[in-house]
Amino acid sequence: MLTVASLNERWGLFSLLVFIASIVVLACWFITNLSGEQEYRHMIRVSVRCSLPLLILAFTASALNRLWPCEASAWLLRNRKYLGLAFSAVMLWQILFIVLLISTGASLFPPGPAAMFIVSDLIGYTLLLSMTVTSFEMFRNRMSPVAWKRLHRTGIYYIWVIYLYSFPIGIYFSRDNHMEVAGYGFLFFITLAAGILRLLAWGKDSKITFNKWADNIVKATD
Ligand code: HEM
Numbered sequence: 001m002l003t004v005a006s007l008n009e010r011w012g013l014f015s016l017l018v019f020i021a022s023i024v025v026l027a028c029w030f031i032t033n034l035s036g037e038q039e040y041r042h043m044i045r046v047s048v049r050c051s052l053p054l055l056i057l058a059f060t061a062s063a064l065n066r067l068w069p070c071e072a073s074a075w076l077l078r079n080r081k082y083l084g085l086a087f088s089a090v091m092l093w094q095i096l097f098i099v100l101l102i103s104t105g106a107s108l109f110p111p112g113p114a115a116m117f118i119v120s121d122l123i124g125y126t127l128l129l130s131m132t133v134t135s136f137e138m139f140r141n142r143m144s145p146v147a148w149k150r151l152h153r154t155g156i157y158y159i160w161v162i163y164l165y166s167f168p169i170g171i172y173f174s175r176d177n178h179m180e181v182a183g184y185g186f187l188f189f190i191t192l193a194a195g196i197l198r199l200l201a202w203g204k205d206s207k208i209t210f211n212k213w214a215d216n217i218v219k220a221t222d
Helices: 004-008 010-032 037-067 071-078 080-103 114-133 145-173 178-221
Strands: none
Touching: 004 010, 010 037, 010 080, 037 071, 037 080, 037 145, 037 178, 071 080, 080 114, 114 145, 145 178
């Protein structure tokens, strides 16, 4: 049962995060006074930005725990699955606004690179759906642990890359608006920093593995 005390773990946490993000989306929807193409585009941007913190937390949970093992990072790692599922749930808002945008007859992306963005984004959703479904034991058990890990690792990196390249594109298209550029710059920095954290954790692991390997060689030759 969902109680106030259970809101900081597992499904309680999932519900709380989806609730907060949805309130933000709904409040922006209310303020935006949805009526046409530009407003739907704005709401698409709002919904992917509301999902971003959830992706960043799920993406960096393991790295943070390896770099700084403590109660907070252990909590993040323990709840990583629910952060990821909350990310998927909040992304449903984007689908709704994409459908509304399509209903206006507007093209989704600028004519030149449109096909490339649509294919790339659809691959993102395919991976997201596969990761969501296989987060449940019933489906997870049908895959080998190696295949499961490969799917989830590829998927999360792929979605992270979509964010990483979308923000510089946003900077390019809003280059005349300094506030927008600063906002995009900040989002890009946060997204990039998440990747750097993973790189640092990987570097730490590799160093430990290398040191162990070197110790074994020294012991063997003693
Ligand atoms: C996992 C899948 C996806 C991710 C992570 C993702 C992420 C993003 C991001 C980061 C932005 C830029 C937000 C901003 O400017 O602040 C964006 C915008 C957008 N996305 Fe997606 N997206 C995904 C799937 C899709 C799909 C499948 C479509 C449609 C085929 C789509 C259509 C759009 C549109 C129309 C925009 C707004 C462009 C504009 O500003 O005019 N996205 N998405």
